[in-house]
Amino acid sequence: MLGLGLWPVAAEAQQQMAPPPVTVSPPVKKKVVDWQEYSGQFAPVEYVEMRARVSGYLTEIHFTDGQMVNKGDLLFVIDPRPYEIALASARANVAQAEASVELAKRQLARGGELRKSDFLAQSDYDIRLQQERAAEAALDAAHAAARDADLNLTFTRVTAPVSGRVSAHQVSIGNLISGGGNGAQATLLTTIVSLDPIYFTFDMSEADYLALQRAAAAGQIAPARDGKLKVEVRLDGETGWKHLGRLDFVDNQIDRSAGTIRGRAVLDNPDFAITPGGFGHVRIPSTALYEALLVPEAAIVTDQSRKIVMTVAEDGTVQPKPVVAGPVIDGMQVVRSGLGPEDKVIVNGLMRARPGGKVTPQLVTN
Numbered sequence: 001m002l003g004l005g006l007w008p009v010a011a012e013a014q015q016q017m018a019p020p021p022v023t024v025s026p027p028v029k030k031k032v033v034d035w036q037e038y039s040g041q042f043a044p045v046e047y048v049e050m051r052a053r054v055s056g057y058l059t060e061i062h063f064t065d066g067q068m069v070n071k072g073d074l075l076f077v078i079d080p081r082p083y084e085i086a087l088a089s090a091r092a093n094v095a096q097a098e099a100s101v102e103l104a105k106r107q108l109a110r111g112g113e114l115r116k117s118d119f120l121a122q123s124d125y126d127i128r129l130q131q132e133r134a135a136e137a138a139l140d141a142a143h144a145a146a147r148d149a150d151l152n153l154t155f156t157r158v159t160a161p162v163s164g165r166v167s168a169h170q171v172s173i174g175n176l177i178s179g180g181g182n183g184a185q186a187t188l189l190t191t192i193v194s195l196d197p198i199y200f201t202f203d204m205s206e207a208d209y210l211a212l213q214r215a216a217a218a219g220q221i222a223p224a225r226d227g228k229l230k231v232e233v234r235l236d237g238e239t240g241w242k243h244l245g246r247l248d249f250v251d252n253q254i255d256r257s258a259g260t261i262r263g264r265a266v267l268d269n270p271d272f273a274i275t276p277g278g279f280g281h282v283r284i285p286s287t288a289l290y291e292a293l294l295v296p297e298a299a300i301v302t303d304q305s306r307k308i309v310m311t312v313a314e315d316g317t318v319q320p321k322p323v324v325a326g327p328v329i330d331g332m333q334v335v336r337s338g339l340g341p342e343d344k345v346i347v348n349g350l351m352r353a354r355p356g357g358k359v360t361p362q363l364v365t366n
Contacts, residue, residue: 318346
Protein backbone atom coordinates (compact mmCIF):
# COMPACT_ATOMS: atom_id res chain seq x y z
CA MET A 1 0.00 0.00 0.00
CA LEU A 2 2.90 2.35 0.70
CA GLY A 3 4.42 1.82 -2.73
CA LEU A 4 1.13 2.46 -4.47
CA GLY A 5 0.75 5.74 -2.61
CA LEU A 6 4.05 7.14 -4.04
CA TRP A 7 3.01 6.97 -7.70
CA PRO A 8 0.97 10.21 -7.78
CA VAL A 9 3.76 12.11 -6.01
CA ALA A 10 6.38 10.90 -8.49
CA ALA A 11 4.17 11.78 -11.48
CA GLU A 12 3.56 15.28 -10.12
CA ALA A 13 7.28 15.84 -9.54
CA GLN A 14 8.09 14.71 -13.07
CA GLN A 15 5.48 17.11 -14.44
CA GLN A 16 6.94 19.99 -12.42
CA MET A 17 10.43 19.28 -13.75
CA ALA A 18 9.31 19.42 -17.40
CA PRO A 19 10.36 22.62 -19.26
CA PRO A 20 7.58 25.21 -19.30
CA PRO A 21 5.73 25.64 -22.59
CA VAL A 22 6.13 28.83 -24.66
CA THR A 23 4.78 29.92 -28.01
CA VAL A 24 7.38 30.68 -30.68
CA SER A 25 7.15 32.05 -34.19
CA PRO A 26 9.65 33.01 -36.89
CA PRO A 27 9.92 36.70 -37.80
CA VAL A 28 7.54 37.90 -40.49
CA LYS A 29 9.06 38.98 -43.79
CA LYS A 30 7.21 41.96 -45.19
CA LYS A 31 7.85 44.94 -47.43
CA VAL A 32 7.34 48.08 -45.38
CA VAL A 33 7.94 51.81 -45.39
CA ASP A 34 9.24 53.76 -42.42
CA TRP A 35 6.98 56.63 -41.40
CA GLN A 36 7.37 59.75 -39.31
CA GLU A 37 4.18 60.46 -37.39
CA TYR A 38 3.07 63.83 -36.00
CA SER A 39 0.05 65.33 -34.31
CA GLY A 40 -1.49 68.46 -35.71
CA GLN A 41 -4.61 70.48 -36.39
CA PHE A 42 -6.87 71.00 -39.36
CA ALA A 43 -7.28 74.49 -40.77
CA PRO A 44 -9.35 75.96 -43.60
CA VAL A 45 -7.68 76.89 -46.85
CA GLU A 46 -9.78 80.06 -46.93
CA TYR A 47 -11.14 81.94 -43.91
CA VAL A 48 -13.14 85.12 -44.46
CA GLU A 49 -14.56 87.57 -41.95
CA MET A 50 -17.66 89.12 -43.50
CA ARG A 51 -17.70 92.82 -42.59
CA ALA A 52 -19.91 95.62 -43.90
CA ARG A 53 -18.43 98.00 -46.46
CA VAL A 54 -21.22 100.56 -46.03
CA SER A 55 -23.28 101.73 -43.07
CA GLY A 56 -27.01 101.32 -42.72
CA TYR A 57 -29.78 99.23 -41.21
CA LEU A 58 -29.71 95.47 -41.81
CA THR A 59 -32.92 94.51 -43.61
CA GLU A 60 -32.44 90.92 -44.85
CA ILE A 61 -30.55 87.71 -44.00
CA HIS A 62 -30.52 85.05 -46.71
CA PHE A 63 -28.92 82.03 -45.07
CA THR A 64 -29.38 79.61 -42.20
CA ASP A 65 -26.66 79.52 -39.56
CA GLY A 66 -24.11 76.81 -40.35
CA GLN A 67 -25.26 76.06 -43.89
CA MET A 68 -23.03 75.55 -46.93
CA VAL A 69 -22.89 78.53 -49.28
CA ASN A 70 -21.42 79.00 -52.73
CA LYS A 71 -19.32 81.86 -53.97
CA GLY A 72 -21.59 84.72 -55.01
CA ASP A 73 -24.59 83.70 -52.85
CA LEU A 74 -26.47 86.62 -51.31
CA LEU A 75 -26.06 86.63 -47.52
CA PHE A 76 -27.11 90.05 -46.18
CA VAL A 77 -28.93 93.13 -47.45
CA ILE A 78 -28.34 96.58 -45.93
CA ASP A 79 -31.07 99.17 -46.55
CA PRO A 80 -30.23 100.36 -50.10
CA ARG A 81 -32.55 103.40 -50.28
CA PRO A 82 -30.07 106.06 -49.10
CA TYR A 83 -27.53 104.76 -51.60
CA GLU A 84 -30.09 104.69 -54.41
CA ILE A 85 -30.74 108.36 -53.71
CA ALA A 86 -27.01 109.09 -53.66
CA LEU A 87 -26.58 107.30 -56.99
CA ALA A 88 -29.46 109.26 -58.58
CA SER A 89 -27.91 112.51 -57.35
CA ALA A 90 -24.49 111.53 -58.72
CA ARG A 91 -25.98 110.70 -62.11
CA ALA A 92 -27.73 114.08 -62.15
CA ASN A 93 -24.38 115.73 -61.46
CA VAL A 94 -22.94 113.82 -64.41
CA ALA A 95 -25.70 115.18 -66.67
CA GLN A 96 -25.06 118.68 -65.39
CA ALA A 97 -21.32 118.34 -65.96
CA GLU A 98 -21.91 117.04 -69.49
CA ALA A 99 -24.04 120.12 -70.25
CA SER A 100 -21.30 122.38 -68.91
CA VAL A 101 -18.73 120.64 -71.11
CA GLU A 102 -20.93 121.03 -74.18
CA LEU A 103 -21.42 124.76 -73.45
CA ALA A 104 -17.71 125.31 -72.83
CA LYS A 105 -16.83 123.60 -76.12
CA ARG A 106 -19.25 125.81 -78.05
CA GLN A 107 -17.90 128.91 -76.36
CA LEU A 108 -14.37 127.84 -77.22
CA ALA A 109 -15.30 127.14 -80.85
CA ARG A 110 -16.90 130.57 -81.26
CA GLY A 111 -13.94 132.17 -79.55
CA GLY A 112 -11.61 130.42 -81.99
CA GLU A 113 -13.49 131.89 -85.00
CA LEU A 114 -13.45 135.37 -83.45
CA ARG A 115 -9.78 135.05 -82.65
CA LYS A 116 -8.97 134.29 -86.30
CA SER A 117 -10.56 137.61 -87.24
CA ASP A 118 -8.85 139.34 -84.34
CA PHE A 119 -12.25 140.24 -82.82
CA LEU A 120 -11.41 138.51 -79.52
CA ALA A 121 -8.47 139.23 -77.29
CA GLN A 122 -6.00 136.45 -76.67
CA SER A 123 -6.65 136.65 -72.92
CA ASP A 124 -10.39 136.12 -73.43
CA TYR A 125 -9.68 133.14 -75.66
CA ASP A 126 -7.39 131.67 -72.99
CA ILE A 127 -10.17 132.08 -70.42
CA ARG A 128 -12.60 130.14 -72.64
CA LEU A 129 -9.94 127.42 -73.13
CA GLN A 130 -9.46 127.17 -69.37
CA GLN A 131 -13.24 126.97 -68.84
CA GLU A 132 -13.50 124.10 -71.33
CA ARG A 133 -10.74 122.14 -69.57
CA ALA A 134 -12.28 122.82 -66.14
CA ALA A 135 -15.63 121.55 -67.43
CA GLU A 136 -13.94 118.36 -68.70
CA ALA A 137 -12.30 117.84 -65.31
CA ALA A 138 -15.62 118.42 -63.52
CA LEU A 139 -17.22 115.81 -65.78
CA ASP A 140 -14.51 113.29 -64.88
CA ALA A 141 -15.08 114.01 -61.18
CA ALA A 142 -18.85 113.55 -61.64
CA HIS A 143 -18.30 110.22 -63.37
CA ALA A 144 -16.02 109.11 -60.51
CA ALA A 145 -18.59 110.14 -57.93
CA ALA A 146 -21.27 108.22 -59.83
CA ARG A 147 -19.12 105.11 -59.92
CA ASP A 148 -18.48 105.46 -56.18
CA ALA A 149 -22.20 105.81 -55.49
CA ASP A 150 -22.93 102.77 -57.69
CA LEU A 151 -20.26 100.80 -55.86
CA ASN A 152 -21.70 101.73 -52.46
CA LEU A 153 -25.13 100.62 -53.65
CA THR A 154 -23.60 97.29 -54.70
CA PHE A 155 -22.05 96.92 -51.23
CA THR A 156 -25.52 96.94 -49.66
CA ARG A 157 -25.88 93.39 -50.99
CA VAL A 158 -23.28 91.33 -49.12
CA THR A 159 -22.40 88.15 -51.05
CA ALA A 160 -20.16 85.20 -50.22
CA PRO A 161 -16.62 85.73 -51.59
CA VAL A 162 -15.78 82.01 -51.27
CA SER A 163 -17.60 78.70 -51.06
CA GLY A 164 -17.76 77.02 -47.67
CA ARG A 165 -19.66 76.78 -44.41
CA VAL A 166 -21.05 80.00 -42.97
CA SER A 167 -21.06 80.62 -39.23
CA ALA A 168 -23.92 82.11 -37.21
CA HIS A 169 -25.01 85.66 -38.05
CA GLN A 170 -23.55 88.12 -35.57
CA VAL A 171 -26.11 90.89 -36.22
CA SER A 172 -29.89 90.58 -36.40
CA ILE A 173 -32.26 92.35 -38.76
CA GLY A 174 -32.99 95.93 -37.71
CA ASN A 175 -29.57 96.69 -36.26
CA LEU A 176 -27.48 99.59 -37.50
CA ILE A 177 -24.40 98.39 -39.35
CA SER A 178 -21.16 100.36 -39.27
CA GLY A 179 -19.23 100.10 -42.50
CA GLY A 180 -16.11 101.58 -43.96
CA GLY A 181 -12.76 100.69 -45.40
CA ASN A 182 -11.18 100.20 -41.97
CA GLY A 183 -11.93 96.54 -41.23
CA ALA A 184 -11.30 96.95 -37.50
CA GLN A 185 -14.22 99.41 -37.17
CA ALA A 186 -16.59 97.73 -39.62
CA THR A 187 -19.28 95.51 -38.13
CA LEU A 188 -18.55 91.76 -38.24
CA LEU A 189 -21.54 90.04 -39.85
CA THR A 190 -20.38 86.40 -39.93
CA THR A 191 -17.46 84.20 -41.03
CA ILE A 192 -17.00 81.65 -43.80
CA VAL A 193 -14.51 78.77 -43.88
CA SER A 194 -13.81 76.60 -46.91
CA LEU A 195 -13.91 72.84 -46.36
CA ASP A 196 -12.71 71.20 -49.57
CA PRO A 197 -9.76 71.00 -49.76
CA ILE A 198 -8.53 71.43 -46.18
CA TYR A 199 -5.13 72.03 -44.56
CA PHE A 200 -3.45 69.99 -41.84
CA THR A 201 -0.67 71.84 -40.00
CA PHE A 202 1.91 70.18 -37.76
CA ASP A 203 5.39 70.70 -36.28
CA MET A 204 8.31 68.37 -36.90
CA SER A 205 11.60 68.33 -35.04
CA GLU A 206 14.77 69.63 -36.61
CA ALA A 207 16.25 66.11 -36.66
CA ASP A 208 13.22 64.70 -38.48
CA TYR A 209 13.26 67.58 -40.94
CA LEU A 210 16.94 67.04 -41.76
CA ALA A 211 16.37 63.28 -42.12
CA LEU A 212 13.51 63.97 -44.49
CA GLN A 213 15.69 66.28 -46.57
CA ARG A 214 18.47 63.70 -46.75
CA ALA A 215 16.05 60.96 -47.77
CA ALA A 216 14.62 63.16 -50.51
CA ALA A 217 18.09 64.10 -51.75
CA ALA A 218 19.12 60.42 -51.85
CA GLY A 219 16.02 59.50 -53.84
CA GLN A 220 14.65 57.26 -51.09
CA ILE A 221 11.32 59.09 -51.13
CA ALA A 222 9.82 60.27 -54.38
CA PRO A 223 7.22 63.02 -54.77
CA ALA A 224 4.01 62.53 -56.68
CA ARG A 225 3.46 63.80 -60.20
CA ASP A 226 2.64 67.29 -58.93
CA GLY A 227 5.98 67.41 -57.09
CA LYS A 228 4.44 67.09 -53.62
CA LEU A 229 5.18 64.28 -51.18
CA LYS A 230 2.26 61.97 -50.44
CA VAL A 231 1.17 61.73 -46.79
CA GLU A 232 -1.55 59.89 -44.86
CA VAL A 233 -3.83 61.45 -42.27
CA ARG A 234 -6.22 60.04 -39.68
CA LEU A 235 -8.64 61.69 -37.28
CA ASP A 236 -8.72 61.15 -33.54
CA GLY A 237 -10.54 57.90 -32.86
CA GLU A 238 -9.78 56.38 -36.28
CA THR A 239 -7.66 53.25 -36.41
CA GLY A 240 -6.56 53.35 -40.06
CA TRP A 241 -5.01 56.02 -42.23
CA LYS A 242 -8.07 56.70 -44.35
CA HIS A 243 -7.24 60.15 -45.72
CA LEU A 244 -4.59 60.78 -48.36
CA GLY A 245 -2.93 64.14 -48.80
CA ARG A 246 0.13 65.97 -50.10
CA LEU A 247 2.83 67.87 -48.24
CA ASP A 248 2.50 71.26 -49.95
CA PHE A 249 4.41 73.60 -47.61
CA VAL A 250 7.31 73.64 -45.15
CA ASP A 251 8.17 76.86 -43.35
CA ASN A 252 11.30 78.82 -44.25
CA GLN A 253 12.95 78.67 -40.83
CA ILE A 254 13.19 76.56 -37.70
CA ASP A 255 11.64 77.90 -34.51
CA ARG A 256 14.65 78.74 -32.34
CA SER A 257 12.78 78.37 -29.06
CA ALA A 258 11.17 74.99 -29.81
CA GLY A 259 13.61 73.47 -32.32
CA THR A 260 10.74 72.60 -34.66
CA ILE A 261 9.61 73.62 -38.12
CA ARG A 262 6.04 74.03 -39.31
CA GLY A 263 4.75 71.79 -42.09
CA ARG A 264 1.44 71.71 -43.88
CA ALA A 265 -0.41 69.05 -45.81
CA VAL A 266 -3.44 69.55 -48.02
CA LEU A 267 -6.09 66.86 -48.52
CA ASP A 268 -9.44 66.52 -50.21
CA ASN A 269 -12.55 66.68 -48.06
CA PRO A 270 -15.43 66.07 -50.50
CA ASP A 271 -17.88 64.81 -47.87
CA PHE A 272 -16.97 67.60 -45.40
CA ALA A 273 -16.24 64.97 -42.73
CA ILE A 274 -13.24 66.95 -41.48
CA THR A 275 -13.94 70.17 -39.61
CA PRO A 276 -11.39 73.00 -39.34
CA GLY A 277 -9.94 73.30 -35.86
CA GLY A 278 -10.06 69.57 -35.18
CA PHE A 279 -7.00 67.54 -34.24
CA GLY A 280 -5.53 64.55 -36.01
CA HIS A 281 -2.34 62.74 -36.96
CA VAL A 282 -0.23 62.67 -40.10
CA ARG A 283 2.50 60.27 -41.18
CA ILE A 284 5.15 61.01 -43.77
CA PRO A 285 7.22 58.32 -45.52
CA SER A 286 10.91 58.57 -44.65
CA THR A 287 12.22 55.58 -46.68
CA ALA A 288 11.49 53.71 -49.86
CA LEU A 289 9.71 50.34 -49.79
CA TYR A 290 12.06 47.69 -48.38
CA GLU A 291 11.84 44.11 -47.04
CA ALA A 292 12.06 43.87 -43.25
CA LEU A 293 11.71 41.34 -40.45
CA LEU A 294 8.88 42.03 -38.02
CA VAL A 295 7.98 40.55 -34.65
CA PRO A 296 5.06 41.31 -32.35
CA GLU A 297 5.68 44.41 -30.33
CA ALA A 298 5.13 42.44 -27.11
CA ALA A 299 8.07 40.15 -28.01
CA ILE A 300 10.58 42.99 -27.48
CA VAL A 301 12.13 43.09 -24.02
CA THR A 302 13.91 46.19 -22.73
CA ASP A 303 17.09 45.60 -20.75
CA GLN A 304 18.32 48.98 -19.55
CA SER A 305 19.22 50.71 -22.83
CA ARG A 306 19.09 47.57 -24.99
CA LYS A 307 16.27 45.88 -26.85
CA ILE A 308 16.28 42.09 -26.58
CA VAL A 309 14.33 39.33 -28.29
CA MET A 310 14.08 35.92 -26.60
CA THR A 311 14.65 33.04 -29.01
CA VAL A 312 14.65 29.25 -28.58
CA ALA A 313 17.48 27.07 -29.87
CA GLU A 314 17.02 23.59 -31.35
CA ASP A 315 17.59 21.96 -27.95
CA GLY A 316 14.98 24.16 -26.25
CA THR A 317 17.46 26.57 -24.66
CA VAL A 318 16.36 30.20 -24.32
CA GLN A 319 18.82 32.53 -26.08
CA PRO A 320 18.43 36.30 -25.69
CA LYS A 321 19.48 38.29 -28.78
CA PRO A 322 20.10 42.05 -28.69
CA VAL A 323 18.41 43.71 -31.63
CA VAL A 324 18.13 47.15 -33.20
CA ALA A 325 14.44 47.97 -33.31
CA GLY A 326 12.79 50.09 -35.93
CA PRO A 327 9.33 51.61 -36.05
CA VAL A 328 6.11 49.89 -35.06
CA ILE A 329 3.83 49.13 -38.03
CA ASP A 330 0.32 47.85 -37.31
CA GLY A 331 1.38 46.43 -33.94
CA MET A 332 4.47 44.72 -35.37
CA GLN A 333 7.98 45.86 -34.47
CA VAL A 334 10.51 46.21 -37.29
CA VAL A 335 13.86 44.59 -36.39
CA ARG A 336 16.68 46.22 -38.31
CA SER A 337 19.47 43.90 -37.14
CA GLY A 338 20.31 41.16 -34.65
CA LEU A 339 17.69 38.65 -35.80
CA GLY A 340 17.57 36.11 -38.62
CA PRO A 341 14.56 34.83 -40.57
CA GLU A 342 15.11 31.30 -39.21
CA ASP A 343 15.08 32.31 -35.52
CA LYS A 344 12.26 31.09 -33.31
CA VAL A 345 11.06 34.11 -31.35
CA ILE A 346 9.11 33.68 -28.13
CA VAL A 347 5.86 35.57 -28.68
CA ASN A 348 3.90 34.20 -25.73
CA GLY A 349 5.12 32.97 -22.33
CA LEU A 350 8.02 35.37 -21.82
CA MET A 351 7.44 35.29 -18.06
CA ARG A 352 8.29 31.56 -18.07
CA ALA A 353 11.44 31.95 -20.14
CA ARG A 354 14.81 32.50 -18.49
CA PRO A 355 18.06 33.08 -20.42
CA GLY A 356 19.90 29.74 -20.60
CA GLY A 357 16.92 27.80 -19.28
CA LYS A 358 14.92 25.14 -21.06
CA VAL A 359 11.44 25.60 -22.50
CA THR A 360 9.04 23.55 -24.57
CA PRO A 361 8.46 25.54 -27.79
CA GLN A 362 5.09 25.41 -29.49
CA LEU A 363 5.46 26.74 -33.03
CA VAL A 364 2.82 28.99 -34.56
CA THR A 365 3.00 30.75 -37.91
CA ASN A 366 1.85 34.29 -38.61
